[in-house]
Amino acid sequence: MAKWNKKYLKPFKNIYVLSLIGFAIWMLFFDAHSWLLHHDLNKDIESLENEKAYYKSEMKKDKKSIDELTTEEGLEKMARETYYMKKPNEDIYIIEYEDSTKTKEDNE
Template identity: 50%
Template structure:
């Protein structure tokens, strides 16, 4: 005699396997992101790297210089 209900592991097992697989993929992704961020943090402890990052990401400049941003047509189409 076999009793089957809504909480039977036979029916829930594939759903739970899919959830476990998805969570393991998320875990791997976040571990990789943490490694990249920790490398970035180590680099930003160097004043020269901090200045480089600020110049590239936030277009910061020194008092005696001007910055010109040149966008090519291929890059302009992608950003729109």
């Protein structure tokens, strides 16, 4: 058992090996440019890139909606569906299904 300890612990008695191990530990965990800090920053970058992609897709949807509203037909369609506007000689019938209306149970 003593031979085994001497065999494997001998490199750790060298001052250069000890300083190298200490330097590696310092750089991995305690330094301002440590691996842990870079790992956290990389996760932040990834989440920000995901947000960027989401907002770009939302911008495309909004641009499509704006393009639809710039035409006369698109504007009329939005006014009829959203604000229930009508022409003077028309009647509007709103059909609501039972599962689409809110009840007191839904609000609770």
